[in-house]
Amino acid sequence: MQRYFVPSGQIGESSLTLLGEDARHLATVMRARPGDEFVACDGSGYELLAVAESIEPGRIEARIVERRLSQAEMAWQITVAQSLPKGDKLETVIQKGTEAGAFAFRPFLSQRTIVQYDERKEAKRLERWRKIAKEAAEQAHRGIVPDVASVCTWKTLIGSLGEYDLTLLCYEEEGRRGAGLKPALADFRNGFAGGRAPRLLLLVGPEGGFAPQEAEQAKAAGAVPVGLGRRILRTETAALVALACIAYESGELGG
Incomplete structure (x- = not known):
């Protein structure tokens, strides 16, 4: 219907x-x-x-x-913070991330962001991103339209980590060391005692990944670094893999 x-x-x-x-x-x-x-x-x-x-x-x-x-929303509210990628990759992240259950999106600028950000074009691009989220939410039979925030700086993003119950830093170095997403989610699930939907923030870097100092800044602010397997994922793939894993670990898929 x-x-x-x-x-x-x-x-x-x-x-x-x-x-x-x-x-x-x-x-x-x-x-x-x-x-x-x-x-x-x-x-x-x-x-x-x-x-x-x-x-x-x-x-x-x-x-x-x-x-x-609506019965279509995830039990956990997942905000995807995505460093601006090249081309129309962010549109893919928003569209597919909405289908996968993301609660909100926060585009940001990081040290290795390649795309040249033009603030004068932001309003037009933001309008398009929000339209994509709306259309994807309708297609996926969502009960809400995920909010797409204006592009912010890395400093602003790091300063907001206290708004979330758990921040996950998707960092390939952790994947090489075998520090996966599953144990971080299990520890959080076992320790979370709030009588509401948990609020999670997922930090995803640009094409070149996070710089080492950015990873340290995120960890110092409370983020938990996690890997998404032993393979290197494209920036537009990482959030989708993480959302699927979180959906499983939260029990939505019967796990």
């Missing part, structure tokens, strides 16, 4: 309004007619089963017939 993320201002107690591109998609592409059902997500984790009642160009009025909590 087709689903759309609808701003809270367009949702009432018993009805909702679909506007703009989403309304045009449902009416034109999906050829919806009055009486057809679709799912609207309010972005807070709830799904609304709705029935279209009136369809006009760019506007659909619908009646809400059921409200339910």
